[in-house]
Amino acid sequence: SKHVTFKDPTFSHIIVQGETSVTSSLISAALAGKLIHQGCGAYHAHIVDTQLKSPCIKDIPVVCDFPEVFPENLLGLPPKREVEFLIELIPGSNPISITPYRMAPAELRELKAQLQELLEKGFIRPSVSPWGAPVLFVKKKDGTLRLCIDFRQLKKITIKNRYPLPRIDDLFDQLKGAKVFSIIDLRSGYHQLRVREKDIPKTALRTRYGHYDFLVMPVRLTNAPTVFMDLMNRVFKTYLDQFVVVFIDDILIFSRSSEDHDKHLWIILKILKEKEFYAKFSKCEFWLNEVAFLGHVVSTKGVKVDPSKIQAVVEWRPPKSSTEVRSFLGLAGYYRRFVKGFSIIASPLTKLLQKKVKFIWDDKWKEYVVYSDASHNGLKYVLMQEGKVISYASRKLKPHELNYPTHDLELAAIVFALKISYGEKCDIFTNHKSLKYLGTQKELNLRQRRWLELFKDYDCTINYHPGKPNVVADALCRISFASISLSPLHLFLELRAMNVCFTLDSNGSAIASLQVKPILLELVKEAQMLDEKLVKLTREVQSGEKLNFTFTEDGGLFYQNMLCVPNDDKLRRDILNETHTSPYAMHLGVKAEHQVPVGLLQPLSMPEWKWERITMDFVSGLPRTQRNHDAIWVIVDRLTKSAHFLTIKMDYSLEHLAELYINEIVKLHGIPVSIISDRDPRQKSYADLKRRDIEYYVGDKVFLKVFPWKKIMRFGQKGKLNPRFIGPYEIHERVEPDAYKLALPPELDKIHNIFHVSMLRRYCSDPSHVLPVKCIELNPDLTYDEEPILIQAREVKQFRNKRIPLVKVLWRNHLGKEATWEREEDMKTPYPHLFRD
Incomplete structure (x- = not known):
């Protein structure tokens, strides 16, 4: 059975009956904060499966005979061993001493505690050495701080120890046929090896609380891994590769049967006990059929890649420089033994590392997919890449094509799509299954034979795609902006149906508590009660002596609708930070934006079919003809440049011009998609004088501009403090030279996701600048209102x-x-x- 322990001194026992009819839902932290502010209750629950027990040393066979190998802490200085840590310097090197780094008060407290712990264990001693390296802290995954010594200057003058580390693939080759595994991780392995006496002064560290030498081998020193590897090989030399492999401080014991493993594990633990090496029990695993070792998973079936490492490779972002390419190849190359033809697959990346090759990362290396279809109205195709639409095209059937049979008509659609795939490998999908076997058909008509010869010039494959005609193009018209990750249904059903019992521990202690920080207005009101001047002023307001001040029912003192801020330096800094520094304020700071708007005027794109897009203009001021015509109406097709010249009178009404246009143009060419009138190059030059060009790339993050409307407040912030930009959002595609497609959150799914460059602002990577849109009420045209x-x-x-x-x-x-x-x-x-x- 499952139990939830709820630790709250005000409640002794709460039982909650789950209902399967209630739908569980996840909410954001912002919404949770809003609900708590409105008075909703919040509980911090900790679910524990009481059936699971942590393993104990006494419960594990063989291990229970060696409890002294698994102490809670190291028991002081290690014994003198056959190998000592040496620091050989380049001849002529002088002692190096560096001033300690500046630390925050919390770091200083942690430094003092860790130094005291090292002194009590005997790992360090006070020093007067001429050497000295500064220290710093690095956060661990669990949030605690790890003490690190900056030995970079000492490393530069240290002679490298060339003792070889074992090859990873050689280690795994020894595991062939093994079925039972145990892995032992030494506790602070480096601290179980002494430093040679004359080299101890070189390990000195300088801190705010004194100057100390390391008596044991410190971490991150040159030669530390190789020296420790040398020690391990000497300790386990007799049994190496027989039933044990060692990589620095990780020891893997493998056996073909449980009986053999019993003996092998006993031998290794006995050696550790005799040599006074100690292991960390929480990181050790015994009697396993499958174990994770050096980034791989070892089992009876062999060696495979650790799934967590594969996930890191899959989720790696596209590189933006040759340095990032080298980092990715380093990680992926670690598992090249599992990838057939790795060097061939990675060759486009390795070419980018050459000095004379310019770094260009575009989409041309991705495979293309073409979906084609035909009907009695026309031919059409859609070009896609990785599930995204790149382009689409269609045309009407020519008069002779109206007589084609269905087989030839569908084939004509593929031929129509071939023009975009010359020189590129692509897959063409059609809903006419017989075309898949076109190359193996024995009887072909003359037209099919001619087209079959054409196919030989292209690197393409015809595949069958079942479904209704044009289903792909129809699906592409429905764009989805949200990617929703759902939790497993069975988990929600289990949580809804279970009985939850909240009880206090026997000691009444709380495991954790949920605290909600008061909002800024509440902080000001609390500070007003502590300010003597404002307390006195409050009494005068309540007695009616001060008429310009008001005292609200919730305890706030105001002067002409403005909140009175106490003389509290910290509170005033918080207010300034909220209105100037906070990303929600979007304050420009000391530097105003004096740049001209972005986005130069761009030339029009080329039409895909004749008389689809036209231009028109009037030539006026001409002498009158016999029919009193004094102007020429010029209508030009933008693709073919063919034109119509219609004689008109300048006093023609719009109705007359529309009738003339239908009779002379529409009846011959149909209704165009767009009409452009009075376009002049001088207009573009004049417009570009007050604009500037800017370019973004796919993967860049940008802020999106929103526009305030008066009369109703929407954002929760008002007036000048209203945000002018929201985001950031990632650019998914460059649609036009001055238009980009953004990846918008589900809250903005009613807004079109393509924006002009003038509405975007570049985002400099700083997590504190992210302005969420979860609680923002935006209109579909990116406006919000005030009152x-x-x-x-x-x-x-x-x-x-x-x-x-x-x-x-x-x-x-x-x-x-x-x-x-x-x-x-x-x-x-x-x-x-x-x-x-």
């Missing part, structure tokens, strides 16, 4: 025939100079409460 709070003045605008009353409106949290004049009739209807006085 007026005060009528400051009235005025009447006098015209010749009428008078227009105006009011000066102050909008919420705007400065007085930002008030605007509005028509009284426009404000009175939606906001009557502003005119009650």
